[in-house]
Amino acid sequence: MPNPTAAMLVIGDEILSGRTRDANMYHLAGKLTEAGIDLVEVRVVSDDALAIIAAVKSLSAAFDTVFTSGGIGPTHDDITADCIATAFDDHIDVRDDARALLQAHYDKNGQELNEARLRMARIPDSATLIDNPVSIAPGFTVQNVHVMAGVPSVFQAMVASVLPTLTGGAPLLSETLRIDRGEGDIAGPLGELATEYSDLSIGSYPFQKDGKYGANIVIRGQNAERIASAMTELKGVFST
C-alpha cells in the first residue's frame, strides 16, 4: 500500500521577501519521512486571504494531510484562522476551550488576557485543538488540515503533538554514497542502475566544493535489502 501523502503550506510575506529563511519546511520534511508519510508538495504564499484560501482548498483536496505554518498569532497580520474557516465554510469565533487555556496561562504569569491575545482563541467551530506546550496558544485541525504556528520552536512542538495522531506508512529508508566525480562521468552507469532497481528511487545531487565536482547518490525506498543490494552494486561500479 502506498504511503499517505502530505502537503505543506507556508504562510508569510517574510519568507517571500527574503527577510527570513524558512526553517519549518526542512523540519517537517524530515519528520514526515521518518513517519512514513510522503511530503509531495510545499507551497509558500503571502499574507493574502484569497491566496491562503485557494491554496488550502487545493492542497486539502489533493493530499491526505496538509500542514500549515504561520499567521496564527495575536497581531493584525495573523489571518490564517479566519482563512481556514472561510475555506471550509465554517463559523469562527473565540472558543471557550481555547480561551480557558489562554486565561489560565496569563493568570499564572500575571499578564492580562487582552483583546489581542484573545484573537488567538479564535478557532473554527469544527476544529480540534493542537497542543502547544511552548506558548500555550493552540493550533487546530479542521478536516485534514493541521494549522500551526510559524515560530520554529512552537511549530516543532505542534508537529510533535500532531504526528502521533496520524497513520503513517513504511518509513522511507535511504543510503547515500558520495562520489568525487562529476555527474557527467557517472550518469551512464547510474541510469542503468536506476532502470534495474526501478522499485527504488535513485537520486543524484551534485555539488561543487573547492572547485571540484562531485555528487551524492541517494538510494531511497522501503525495502532495506533492496537498498543494500543496489548500494553494493553502485559501489562496485564506482570503486575503480
Place this chain on the structure above:
Amino acid sequence: MPNPTAAMLVIGDEILSGRTRDANMYHLAGKLTEAGIDLVEVRVVSDDALAIIAAVKSLSAAFDTVFTSGGIGPTHDDITADCIATAFDDHIDVRDDARALLQAHYDKNGQELNEARLRMARIPDSATLIDNPVSIAPGFTVQNVHVMAGVPSVFQAMVASVLPTLTGGAPLLSETLRIDRGEGDIAGPLGELATEYSDLSIGSYPFQKDGKYGANIVIRGQNAERIASAMTELKGVFST
C-alpha cells in the same frame, strides 16, 4: 503601477524528503525584492513529470515571471527540460548552440562530451539560453519561465544572468524595529498603526529567545518618507 509578479518552482525529491535544506528560495527572494519584482508564490514539487508540468503551466499562467530550480543536470533523474517542453507543447532535442558551449568546455578540460553530458544540451526549440559562467551547461528561458540549475552556486550565477534582462518595479524598502515584548502586548497599537498606514505593509514576526518573547516589526513599502513616518510613530508608541 504595481510591481511585476514572480513565482518560483523548486524541483527536487531531496528537499521534500528533508535530506537537503533549500537555499535557492531565500537567495532568489532577496534578489527579486531588490529588483522590485514581487515574489508571490513558491512551490516545491518532487521529480515527478506530471507534477512539474502541472505546476509550470499553472504558475506561468498566473504570474509575470517564473523561475525554476533543479533537475537540469546529466543524470536520469534530471527531467525538467523535457517537462518544460511538454508544458509549452514545444519540441526538444540536443541543440547545436548548447552543444557547442559544452564541446568547447570539455575540450578545454580534456574531458569527453559523452552521452550523459550531451543531455545537458537538450533545450526546447523556442528557448533562449541562460549563461552559466560556473559550469557552462546553460539554463534556458521559454516564454516567461526561466529554467535554472539547483546547485546553489550555479543557480545564483544564472539568477545574475537573468535579472538584468527583466523589467523590475520600485524596489521594496523596509525598516525593522525589534521590540522585546510579547506580540500580545503590542498587537493593539500595531493594528491601529497598520490601519493608519494602509498603504504600507506592516508585519510582526515574533521570536522567542532565552525564554523571552519579542517581535520584529517590519514596515515595507515603496515610499521611503511614509515608511520613516510610520517608523517614527511606532517608536513613539513603544518607547515607554
